[in-house]
Amino acid sequence: MLERSTNNTQRFLPWACLLFFGLFFTTSAHAQDPRFAQFYANPLQLNPAMIGVFEGQMRFTANYRDLYSSVLANKPYRTLTAGLEFKSPVGRSDFASFAISTLRDRAGTSNFQRTRLTLGGSYMKQLDDNRRGNGGQYLVIGAQIGAGQRSYNWEDLWFTEQFNEGTASVDYTADNGEAFDKASTNIFMDFNAGLLWYALFDDNNSIYVGGSMHHLNKPSISLLDNPMEKLPTRYVVHAGGELPFNDNLSILPAVAFQSQGTAMSTTFGGNFRYRNRDWKELAIRAGMWGHVANKLEQGFGIDAVIFTTILEMERWNFGISYDVTTSILSVANNSRGAFELSLIYVHPPQSRKYRVNCPNF
Structure with a gap:
């Protein structure tokens, strides 16, 4: 894939082929979900069981990621997500929560786009009788149902059949030799499910373990009416906690393993x-x-080192992170990887019945 430019065409033809295979086959054939460096600040994309796991009555989250702008110039991978959650008490110490979330990203010369809208719910069950204290153990089960679509703009692309070696130029009027039936996939349904367990021992001492499965139904995402082109199930296992050094200082370690199709990452x-x-x-x-x-x-292999800074306020969290590329791609992008922002707003509980102890993520 190349932009509509004939300057230095022969020189950049190998890079065009590499970009085509990297963008088209990675996003279409293998259809990997977007990855977030601040996964702990994007709960609705990580695990449906994270719905409602916050100390408040309502939570709003938003995340923005800009990937490879140093390579793809003004058309990098840009991903935006947003989510809204509401929580309600059930009985003496349990909670039911509802959430709506959306994801949209765009990338490359083809303006490849992914759009998804999801509705979800969770049930939080207290496993002990320590609601009034700072501790407690909880088990959360969550699920999501949604709809999604993928699309391309074929008119902004050219293919090898359109390249004239004699003039070293592209003939856009020539047949490209490809049979693209449509510019977007059919709207498909999507199902996710997850579990989360966490325990709190004090205000800044906690542990949690969770797992989720996304795209359980493996929906068809083909642009060529190929029913075998399906979105692979994404498996997630994540864990973390908070360990105090003293009353003022603590560390929040975490890990997230994800597997989808042939791709695995941690x-x-x-x-x-x-x-x-x-x-x-x-x-x-x-x-x-x-x-x-x-x-x-x-x-x-390690392909990125991520540096993060987060500001916590009474109701707001602002996060910023930067990925420094360490893989072979660092030669092309000068180690400039991704820039990411996160925003979390938690509306405090209006009464004691909405109060629940939750870990810091």
Whole structure:
């Protein structure tokens, strides 16, 4: 794939082929879901069982990721997600929650787009009788149902059949030799499910383990009326917690393993969290993470180091992170990977019946 430019065409033809295979076959044939460095700040895309796991009555989350702008210029991978959750008490100590979330991203010269709208719910069950204290154990089960679609803009692409070697130019009027039946997939249904267990031992001492399965129905996402072109199920296992050093300083380690089709990846690391009693409801976090991915026959390797900073306020969390590329792609992008923002707003409970102890993520 190349943009509509004939400058230095012969020189960049190999890169065009590489970009075509990397973008088209990765996103269409293998159809991998977008990855977020701040996975812990994007709960509705990570695990449906994260719905309602917050200390409040309502939560709004938003995430933005800009990937490979140094390589793809003004058409990088841009991903935007947003979610809204509501929680309601059930009985003495359990909770039921409802959520709506959306995801949209766009990438490359073809303007490849993914759009998804999801409705979800969860049920939080307390496993002990310690609701009034700072501790407690909870088991959460969650599920999501949604609809999605993928699309391309074929008119902005050219193919090898349209390249004239004699003039070293592209003839856009020539037949491209491809049989593209449509520019978008049919709208498909999507199903996700997950579990989460967590335990709290104090205000800043907790542990959690969760797992989820996305695209359980493996919907068809073909642009060529090929019913065998399906979206692979994505499996997620994640864990983390908070370990205190003293009343003011703690560390929040976490790890998330994801597998989808032939692709596997792990993001691991931690954020240091500092709060001062004089700051009241203000805290700051800073940390470093690593992202490991399989390279098929080469095995696993670290392809990015992630630096994060998060500002916590009474109701708001603002996060920013940057991926430094460490894979072979660093030669092309000068190690400039992805820029990511996260925003979380939690509306505090209006009465004691909405109060529930939850870990910091």
